[in-house]
Amino acid sequence: MLDLVADAGWLATSLRIINVLQMLLQGRWLEDSSLLSLPHVEHASLPAFRYSSSTPCSLVTLTDVYLTRVIDLVVNVAVYRC
Numbered sequence: 001m002l003d004l005v006a007d008a009g010w011l012a013t014s015l016r017i018i019n020v021l022q023m024l025l026q027g028r029w030l031e032d033s034s035l036l037s038l039p040h041v042e043h044a045s046l047p048a049f050r051y052s053s054s055t056p057c058s059l060v061t062l063t064d065v066y067l068t069r070v071i072d073l074v075v076n077v078a079v080y081r082c
Contacts, residue, residue: 040075048073 002021005013019030028036035041035049048070 045073 002014002017005017023030026037033046033049035046036043
């Protein structure tokens with residue numbers, strides 16, 4: 001299908017098909033946070049990752065106290081779901 005619409009020159013339709021395929025392969029909506037692709041991270045634990053610099057690489061610069069809180073929140077949500 002993607003080949004047909006791309007050959008016809010329908011850019012908007014091609015991009016929509018690519019988005020749908022991406023959502024199907026990753027098992028999440030396009031609007032969802034990319035952090036949900038990580039193991040044991042669910043919607044309930046996303047607020048623990050929100051702060052001034054909200055990139056996954058910035059987790060390396062967190063203080064030990066804050067990092068411990070994030071890990072505890074993620075683990076508690078994972079244990080609660082089991």
